Amino acid sequence: MTGTPGAAATRDGEGPERSPPCSPSYDLTGKNKVVTVDGVKVKLQIWDTAGQERFRSVTHAYYRDAQALLLLYDITNKSSFDNIRAWLTEIHEYAQRDVVIMLLGNKADVSSERVIRSEEGEMLAREYGVPFMETSAKTGMNVELAFLAIAKELKYRAGRQADEPSFQIRDYVESQKRRPSCCSFL
Numbered sequence: 801m802t803g804t805p806g807a808a809a810t811r812d813g814e815g816p817e818r819s820p821p822c823s824p825s826y827d828l829t830g831k832n833k834v835v836t837v838d839g840v841k842v843k844l845q846i847w848d849t850a851g852q853e854r855f856r857s858v859t860h861a862y863y864r865d866a867q868a869l870l871l872l873y874d875i876t877n878k879s880s881f882d883n884i885r886a887w888l889t890e891i892h893e894y895a896q897r898d899v900v901i902m903l904l905g906n907k908a909d910v911s912s913e914r915v916i917r918s919e920e921g922e923m924l925a926r927e928y929g930v931p932f933m934e935t936s937a938k939t940g941m942n943v944e945l946a947f948l949a950i951a952k953e954l955k956y957r958a959g960r961q962a963d964e965p966s967f968q969i970r971d972y973v974e975s976q977k978r979r980p981s982c983c984s985f986l
């Protein structure tokens with residue numbers, strides 16, 4: 801899924817049909833996930849939207865009730881990156897006002913074909929005030945972190961204790977994310 805949002809929700813319920821898992825070893829979309837945060841299990845129900853070629857026909861039902869949205873672009877595909885702005889506008893209009901959004905630049909393992917610099921992703925994310933990291937569904941780079949950060953944010957919102965320190969998802973992602981190096985895939 802590139803240039804399109806994936807929705808993660810913690811509640812059960814009917815959702816649009818899921819896409820089949822992609823062939824890389826780590827699946828960014830398309831199945832449910834249980835993430836344990838501070839001993840509490842957070843269930844993420846993940847839906848993949850249609851691809852960018854079907855951009856216009858995607859219904860708002862995909863993300864209208866979502867608690868979190870992962871917006872993915874492909875670092876080797878400029879149009880997938882350009883689509884992100886349109887998605888952010890759509891989301892602003894139709895998604896829940898407090899939806900957790902995360903921007904992911906996927907395929908970070910194929911650095912030889914990169915057309916979107918990491919800084920461009922960072923700038924876009926900063927402009928919209930959302931956390932950002934580059935991922936690879938092939939090597940797994942930052943994939944677990946993306947889900948963990950979302951789960952932490954949702955758990956924090958659901959059961960905030962008076963004495964609990966506040967959780968800042970952008971700070972958390974910045975402190976934990978791995979950056980692709982120039983010479984290796986990880």
Ligand SMILES: Nc1nc2c(ncn2[C@@H]2O[C@H](COP(=O)(O)OP(=O)(O)OP(=O)(O)O)[C@@H](O)[C@H]2O)c(=O)[nH]1
Pocket residue numbers: 801802803819822823824849850851852853906907908909910935936937938939
């Ligand atoms: N090298 C590499 N290939 C990837 C990665 N993620 C996905 N792919 C490959 O990219 C191709 C497209 O992946 P999809 O997940 O189907 O992409 P998509 O844009 O969601 O496709 P649609 O949902 O059909 O529009 C497949 O061949 C995947 O195996 C990645 O992180 N690294």
